[in-house]
Amino acid sequence: MSVVIAKERVDEMKSSRRVLKTLEYTPTKVQKGYTDKTLYINLTDNQVEFKDIPAVVKEKFIGGKGYGLWHLWKGVNADTKWNDPENEIVISPGPIAGITQYPGAGKSLVVSISPITGTVIDSNVGGHFGPLMKFSGFDALEIQGKAEKDVVVFIDGNKGTISIEEAPVETVDSHILAEELTEMYADDEEDKRHISVVSSGQAAEHSYIGLLNFSFYDKRKKAQRLKQAGRGGIGTVFRDKKIKALIVKYKGVKGDSNAPVDVEKIKQVGMKLHKEVHDFDDEQCQMRQVGTANLFETMSDYDLLPVNNFQYGSHKDAAKTGGRAALKKVLQQDEPDGCWFGCSMSCAKSATAYELQTGPYKGQKVVVDGPEYETIAGVGSNCGIFDIDYVLECNFYCDTYGVDTISFGTLTAFAMECFERGVIDKEVTQGLELTFGNKEAAMELLHQMARGDGFGVIAGKGVREMRKLFVREYGADENLLLDIGMESKGLEYSQYVSKESLAQQGGYALTNKGPQHDEAWLIFMDMVNNQIPSFDDKAEALHYFPMFRTWFGLQGLCKLPWNDVEPISNRSVEGPEAAKVPEHVQNYVDLYNAVTGNNIDKQEMILQSERVYNFQKVFNIRLGVVGIEGDRAPYRSMGPVTKEEFLSREDRYDKQMKENIGIDPEGKSLEEKMKITRDFRESQFAQLRDTVYKRRGWTVEGIPKVEHLQNIGMDLPEVLEVVQPYFK
């Protein structure tokens, strides 16, 4: 059920607007997936500029995340902090984004300096904003500066107008704001689907975990649906710049709007995948029925589901609360549900007419987008809460308040463990009984973040800042909190238990932006399939997969159609190659060539990513994230921190001690066994790190070597200038 916006409300918004800048432009037509234009906006002085994207930038950075990183690099310096005016938010969809014949081809990439990590963050998001912005004439939107008062930026891609306007009365929370602005800018009901809104919410103003919602209009539900650029606090930057919303309006999306070189080839590749989804999804992942949440029950079965702050990996109530059957009862499944046109995988699920039980919107019946796997695991099992209604409530409020469900889940779980271990008490939490399973306290924590009061303000700064505060003010044991605080580089871990997969420990910590599994998810290859047993095998996987998956972010693609449906051809692929899904990789090569007219192969595809990946690594170094400390992993990501954790899997650890370490556990005390296990696992991680760095062409301190940068073609003078001091 959507929020209805009255005409009087629209009139009120219109009459309170103050136009700060308006100008006309002639939209550049898309050619071969590109417009080669960036729209630059500086909110400090309302400067608007149309920049040409140089050919060398197109060649080396491709688009999407690559364009975001390049623009950001140019806009900031080595000392820039997240809330400095020169920090930017860059949105870019990438060259393939906007085609409608292949599933998952409408993504935008958002790049900024993160408040929670202090370094570069990127986030991949659905919704219609990116493609509509490209069809309006821009490959990238680069926003710098800070407005004095709340503003909106409106791009009309048909009329060719851009305006910056003060918007004092519009609601901040996304589920209302997206509807208000759609009602305001649409000519009629039919016109609403031509509008996409980017917005955040109240909690982004008081926390470091703010997200951006990208909308798409759902004709059937008559509602703006929301997809999230969740990770790293870009919504916090957005609200710090006093942006209430970005709106794009473009009418005229067609199958050839991206002006590809060979649309027939795209159709041919697309039809092949549509057929696979049609034929196999019901018996495989059921993405069309329950979306990514299909993983929840499976993760519990494989001891990979985070429970109680990643202490444990399974729970008896998992199937009951987040299993496929339970999800089918609450999710609408009887209609196609994709976040961009033509996506037959249709995983963008929702619960409709959910009646809110708490908070400022209590009693409203709303559409809840999701829940995704990460949300059910993060705000649910990892906080010891097994209640699907709570998950929906929390999911809705996280979205509309503009906070990341992954970080909210992991930081709440950390606070709960600190509470249960006596590190903090009700005096610190200002009355919240933050025990595992206490859903009322968890919801109140979220409402506090939105209001900017109570313990919510402390928790909203994330695990790293909480840890520092608890040590500094309350005498907490720093070593314990370093072990159980599930963050790396300041970013909260996403929701997989990595203790039994050394490769995944690297997949989380040896990353550019922090422990988000979108670089590499190797748990099954490593722990279950045993396909990458040696350090060299794991390092090869930790080279290939981060590079391959970076490519989705360069192109504006979703990774789900890559391996959430299995083609028949994969049956004849043996060894680790099967995990790559070679047929689908070739699909992507074909799509890129058919859109751009270039002629790359699978090797060139990886090279495209490798350039950008190494650029991002150097960007981190430029911003001060240097050396192995920058890739530190909490011990809980590697092994059992506490006695109860060890004892819960004692047989496993004893067996490993005998078989893998060569020490007989018989007669050893619990403390001795825990130390032996820890020493071994930490040494394994260190050895993995060294091997991965070497494979990636980096020094033992994680600095890309000059020769490597030259070999891959990322030897721009400003890049070499950053790394060269480390080789003197």
Added chain:
Amino acid sequence: MIQMNGRDHDWYEGMTIQSLITDLNYTYPILLIRVNGTFIEKENYGNTRVQKGDDVKIIHPIAGG
């Protein structure tokens, strides 16, 4: 003893691919299974006997997460 994804695994009389999957609680919906290099179709899991010393590979072809 059999080799199960390259690791030693206890064998018992009457073991089938289906019983092995059940024993291991492998509930992921996409599995690629080979016994001594021969691909096993899903409909044959129940009637494919695992012999002592067999090399069984049950691959979860997921690297997505």
